[in-house]
Amino acid sequence: MVRGFVGVGGTHGAWILDPCAAASPAISDNSLVPHSTRAAAVRLVAFFVAGMRLATLAQMAPTLLAAMPALSRADHPWLTGATWILATVMLVVIAAVAVVTRRPPGVALAVVDVAVAVALLVVGLWTVPVELRTGSWVGFQLGYALCVSCSLSAIRSRWLWMFLLVSLALAEAVYIAPTVDGLADLTGALSTWLTLLILGPLAWFGCRTIVRIGTEADEARRYAAAAAKAEEERRARLAIHNGTAMMRLLVETDAADGNGALRSQAEVELNRMRAYLSGHTPAPANEATNLAAVATALGAEFDDLPITVVADLAQDITLPRALADDLAAALRSLLLNVRQHAQATRVVLHAAEDEDGSGWEVTLHDDGIGFDTSTTAYGVGLREVVVTQLARSGVDVEISSIPDLGTTVTLTQTTASVQVP
Amino acid sequence: MSAATSGPRFSHVDDATAMRASLSLLLPDLRFVSSHGSVEGLLTARPEADVVILDLHLANTGQPDASQGTTAIRRIVEAGYRVCIYSQEERRFVLAACLAAGATGVVSKAASLAEAEAAFRAVAAGEPVIPPGITGLIEVLVRRRSITVLTPRQREVLAHRARGLTYAEMSRTMYLSESTLRGYWMELAQLVSEYLRETSPGDIEHALGLRPGDLLDLWPG
Numbered sequence: 001m002v003r004g005f006v007g008v009g010g011t012h013g014a015w016i017l018d019p020c021a022a023a024s025p026a027i028s029d030n031s032l033v034p035h036s037t038r039a040a041a042v043r044l045v046a047f048f049v050a051g052m053r054l055a056t057l058a059q060m061a062p063t064l065l066a067a068m069p070a071l072s073r074a075d076h077p078w079l080t081g082a083t084w085i086l087a088t089v090m091l092v093v094i095a096a097v098a099v100v101t102r103r104p105p106g107v108a109l110a111v112v113d114v115a116v117a118v119a120l121l122v123v124g125l126w127t128v129p130v131e132l133r134t135g136s137w138v139g140f141q142l143g144y145a146l147c148v149s150c151s152l153s154a155i156r157s158r159w160l161w162m163f164l165l166v167s168l169a170l171a172e173a174v175y176i177a178p179t180v181d182g183l184a185d186l187t188g189a190l191s192t193w194l195t196l197l198i199l200g201p202l203a204w205f206g207c208r209t210i211v212r213i214g215t216e217a218d219e220a221r222r223y224a225a226a227a228a229k230a231e232e233e234r235r236a237r238l239a240i241h242n243g244t245a246m247m248r249l250l251v252e253t254d255a256a257d258g259n260g261a262l263r264s265q266a267e268v269e270l271n272r273m274r275a276y277l278s279g280h281t282p283a284p285a286n287e288a289t290n291l292a293a294v295a296t297a298l299g300a301e302f303d304d305l306p307i308t309v310v311a312d313l314a315q316d317i318t319l320p321r322a323l324a325d326d327l328a329a330a331l332r333s334l335l336l337n338v339r340q341h342a343q344a345t346r347v348v349l350h351a352a353e354d355e356d357g358s359g360w361e362v363t364l365h366d367d368g369i370g371f372d373t374s375t376t377a378y379g380v381g382l383r384e385v386v387v388t389q390l391a392r393s394g395v396d397v398e399i400s401s402i403p404d405l406g407t408t409v410t411l412t413q414t415t416a417s418v419q420v421p
Numbered sequence: 422m423s424a425a426t427s428g429p430r431f432s433h434v435d436d437a438t439a440m441r442a443s444l445s446l447l448l449p450d451l452r453f454v455s456s457h458g459s460v461e462g463l464l465t466a467r468p469e470a471d472v473v474i475l476d477l478h479l480a481n482t483g484q485p486d487a488s489q490g491t492t493a494i495r496r497i498v499e500a501g502y503r504v505c506i507y508s509q510e511e512r513r514f515v516l517a518a519c520l521a522a523g524a525t526g527v528v529s530k531a532a533s534l535a536e537a538e539a540a541f542r543a544v545a546a547g548e549p550v551i552p553p554g555i556t557g558l559i560e561v562l563v564r565r566r567s568i569t570v571l572t573p574r575q576r577e578v579l580a581h582r583a584r585g586l587t588y589a590e591m592s593r594t595m596y597l598s599e600s601t602l603r604g605y606w607m608e609l610a611q612l613v614s615e616y617l618r619e620t621s622p623g624d625i626e627h628a629l630g631l632r633p634g635d636l637l638d639l640w641p642g
Binding site: 400 | 536553556558583584586587629
């Protein structure tokens, strides 16, 4: 059994089930964990079974008390007493097992239960007078059989369940057949017989449906927990990636004293990491910002690079604050890559609205050493901070690079790619 | 003047003595025929050069009346030389004004020596050398239909150049040879130069969304 509490800070936490348990439709196995909907559904079914047993026992009890004094005058007193005792014991035992284990009786117990019910019906041919077999709890066998037929929800095999139900039905038919003497008796017997054939399947199907709903709820919860975990990890990578790159630059270049731009960037990343650790993600403001302003600000941050910002055609593009922040983080990550790896002598950051006004495009080009995109795996920054994060805002990312010629990253957002909330 | 004895001939105009003395030494593969502290000195000497590498700011306490900026460019161009600006000036509108005044290329003094040498050679071959920042301005003028004479191919080349792509990179995406692309670029630059020369600063200000008078002091009269 594998259990765990996933998520950070409890905000996305959820108990999860053993995947093997979830895959199994059995409702009486030992794979349940406390805080699952499936476990609750199985408990409900167990209480239903126990309730049925106790209700049957309660209905048998007055008749039993009245019948005991007259037992010595019956045709088969010992046999009659034994059937009453056996039925009472079975009812109590099954109810107790269901309450204690909080599961309906397992397959073996269910088979024994049905066998006892069939035996009681057959023995009832000798112990119960014909006129008392229906409409009286002296002939408790019919009520007992109905109760048993409603307790088979633990049986997964459809064929076994049908066999047991048919066994009960046949035994019941044999038990009530002698009561039929004319059409009026036939309809009464038939309705009694059909009650078992209808309520039994209804209980079986209903109980299994409840448990299946519980199972699916657990699967949905597990999926949500996994998605929350993945989201949390993504947020962590997003918050930390650029910061670690900044720290590496500060350490490797020994530029902490003199490079103001580097220090400013480090401060931005520090604030981002602190916001993540404190759990207080800044609420996205409704203020929009300008694509040209974002590009220009990023260019200023990296003025130690031979960078040219061309953003005249992006003046009319306003961006939601959240997208502007994501875009800035993505460009910062790309420019950190350029600074660390490209060995470029010229970097151009170009931003422009599409000619037909249907969107915008940002291009970052460097004439550095480039790389083979078919053999080089993207790092965390490129994969998470750029591609994945921008894809959430409907921004497509295309990376083309030619060894020894340079690299071009194109970020594109068209009206069609923006999801309207 | 320099070790190289073949290839295009360059003359260098810069008021900084150290620059004049060192450039030919730093770029030994270029054929420098003369260097001058002022445009007036150049025009007096009339060296047999193909390209004049020109600093934009030439006036100093020693030569307060020296021609500089767009005036200097015009005088040199009218004398029959190609001009390549080699300056620390980075203001785009100032550099665009240089093109309007007739300069064929603009190279930053911050560029590497290899890049500078390649740019000087390109200017000598008649190929315009325009930094991405100014190419971006041209892109704006085209987008706002102030320049309307470009073909779709030329516009495509312009877009790639504004994004910093080299001919080699463009060649791979456009499936055209580098020489063909170079040809498109030269035609395009020629058209743009004519436009800049013939269009009033006011019209350009309007097209670029500038305030009236923003270009007046920068633009060649």
